[in-house]
Amino acid sequence: MTDISKPNAGEYAPYAVKYMDLLPEDTDILQVLEQSLQTVQDLIRSIPVDKLASPFAEGEWTVKEILSHNIDTERVFCYRALRFARNDPAELFPVDQDLYVQYSGVNARPIEEIMEEYESIRGATLTLFRSFDAAALLRAGKVGGNPTTVRALVWFLAGHERHHLNSIKENYLPKI
Amino acid sequence: MPAPRRPKNGEFPAYAAPYINRLPADADPSKILADNLEKVSELILSIPVEKLDNPFAPGEWTVKEILIHIMDQERVYVYRALRFARRDATELTAMDHEAYVRNSNIRQREINSILEEYRSIRQATLSFFRSLKSDDLDCSGKIGGEVFTVRGILWLAAAHERHHLTSIQQNYLDAR
Numbered sequence: 001m002t003d004i005s006k007p008n009a010g011e012y013a014p015y016a017v018k019y020m021d022l023l024p025e026d027t028d029i030l031q032v033l034e035q036s037l038q039t040v041q042d043l044i045r046s047i048p049v050d051k052l053a054s055p056f057a058e059g060e061w062t063v064k065e066i067l068s069h070n071i072d073t074e075r076v077f078c079y080r081a082l083r084f085a086r087n088d089p090a091e092l093f094p095v096d097q098d099l100y101v102q103y104s105g106v107n108a109r110p111i112e113e114i115m116e117e118y119e120s121i122r123g124a125t126l127t128l129f130r131s132f133d134a135a136a137l138l139r140a141g142k143v144g145g146n147p148t149t150v151r152a153l154v155w156f157l158a159g160h161e162r163h164h165l166n167s168i169k170e171n172y173l174p175k176i
Numbered sequence: 177m178p179a180p181r182r183p184k185n186g187e188f189p190a191y192a193a194p195y196i197n198r199l200p201a202d203a204d205p206s207k208i209l210a211d212n213l214e215k216v217s218e219l220i221l222s223i224p225v226e227k228l229d230n231p232f233a234p235g236e237w238t239v240k241e242i243l244i245h246i247m248d249q250e251r252v253y254v255y256r257a258l259r260f261a262r263r264d265a266t267e268l269t270a271m272d273h274e275a276y277v278r279n280s281n282i283r284q285r286e287i288n289s290i291l292e293e294y295r296s297i298r299q300a301t302l303s304f305f306r307s308l309k310s311d312d313l314d315c316s317g318k319i320g321g322e323v324f325t326v327r328g329i330l331w332l333a334a335a336h337e338r339h340h341l342t343s344i345q346q347n348y349l350d351a352r
Contacts, residue, residue: 072258075304079255082248086276090269100262105309117303124300127293128251133281 004029004129004137007152013143016152019159022166030129032158036165037122040067041115043168047176053107056171061101063172066164067114068106069097074121074157078128081153084141085132094144129154181327187316188328195335196328205334206305212337213298217291219341223348229283232347237277239348242340243290244282245273250297250333254304257329260317261308270320305330 006025009017023032044052044063052063061069072095080092106114129137137151182201185193199205220228220239228239237245256268282290313327324332 072262075255075258075300079251082251083271086248086279088271088275090271093266095259095262095264099264103262103312105312109307113306117300117307120296120299120303123296124251124293127289127296131281131285131289131293133284136279136281 004151004154007149007155010147011140011149012152012156013146013148016156016159019156019163022159022162023155027158029155029158030126033122033126033154033161036158036161037119039165040118040161043165044111044115047168047172049111051172051176052111056175060171062107063168064106064109064111064114065101065104066168067118068104069101070161070164071114071118071121072100072104073097073160074125077153077157078121078125080141080143080148081128081132081150084139084148084153085136085150087139088141091142092144125154125157183325183328183331186323187325188332189322189324191322192324192328192332192335195339196331198339199331199335203331203334205330206302208334208338209298209305210302212341213295213302216294216341219344219349220287220291223344225287227348228287236347238283239344240282240285240287240290241277241280242344243294244280245277246337246340247290247294247297248276248280249273249336250301253329253333253336254301256317256319256324257326258304260315260324260326260329261312263315265317267318268320301333 006023006027006029007020012020023029044067047063055062055065076095083090083092132150138149140147140149142148182199182203183196188196199208220243223239231238231241252271259266259268308326313330314325316323316325316328318324
């Protein structure tokens with residue numbers, strides 16, 4: 001399988017640097033995504049079910065909303081990666097993440113079903129990035145005006161997920 | 177998710193009608209997609225491996241190319257349905273499916289890895305459609321200037337796969 005090395009600055013939007021910074025240079029990025037699934041499951045199991053739909057502070061997302069946000073982000077980033085990897089020249093559009101959470105209805109869904117979806121999308125993410133050869137991983141396109149490579153998208157996903165898991169640990173667990 | 181009724185005219189463009197009209201009136205597209213998750217491996221593995229890279233007629237796709245086409249379309253369909261279900265008003269761009277097949281490295285891939293990807297995408301598709309609320313199915317948006325509802329996309333996903341699997345059956349198996 002192709003080695004997916006860390007993207008350089010310029011391969012992702014400037015705001016994404018905070019996610020890239022969470023991952024060391026020599027990270028095996030697909031292994032991180034494979035293993036973090038277990039981390040998410042353990043973390044969620046450590047939180048009482050009745051706390052999963054409460055925000056830790058006024059105006060913040062609930063844990064279920066964070067999960068839905070991660071799921072939607074992963075679907076969107078895989079789509080972008082597919083388009084760029086297939087040399088599709090269309091410029092793609094950013095998403096309004098608050099709108100996505102607002103209409104997800106996720107607080108009313110059972111946590112088991114949400115985690116099943118989380119697991120299923122992770123499976124489809126891993127098969128997508130494993131399917132790319134070295135040339136496809138370096139192909140690029142634009143999202144909301146920012147040049148983005150295929151490999152940067154998978155690094156983003158891993159860093160973005162880690163960021164949200166850290167936030168659950170720091171902001172939600174102390175209040176339980 | 178409630179059993180979805182058949183989409184009416186106006187929920188999908190004219191080019192999708194020949195696919196959708198071939199599904200029975202009382203079809204359950206989620207069930208068709210779930211059933212084919214089981215059946216597709218059996219169908220494909222019944223074809224001798226050396227035939228998987230041969231088009232059945234000059235200028236036609238090979239079996240592997242048909243499979244990557246179904247997979248790419250399925251990832252794209254679900255992405256579009258997600259955007260519409262989240263009330264995202266962005267008009268989406270069509271894709272050149274011939275270019276996607278050409279720019280995939282599908283000939284170099286082992287059939288088992290292709291089928292593994294196929295199954296992983298299907299799991300992610302089914303978990304997405306299961307997550308929808310009944311009013312999400314009526315949400316609509318535009319793709320390349322043509323209107324689709326989420327319901328129309330779900331039916332097309334099931335009908336499109338059926339069309340191609342039937343063609344594999346007829347051209348590679350029945351014709352032997």
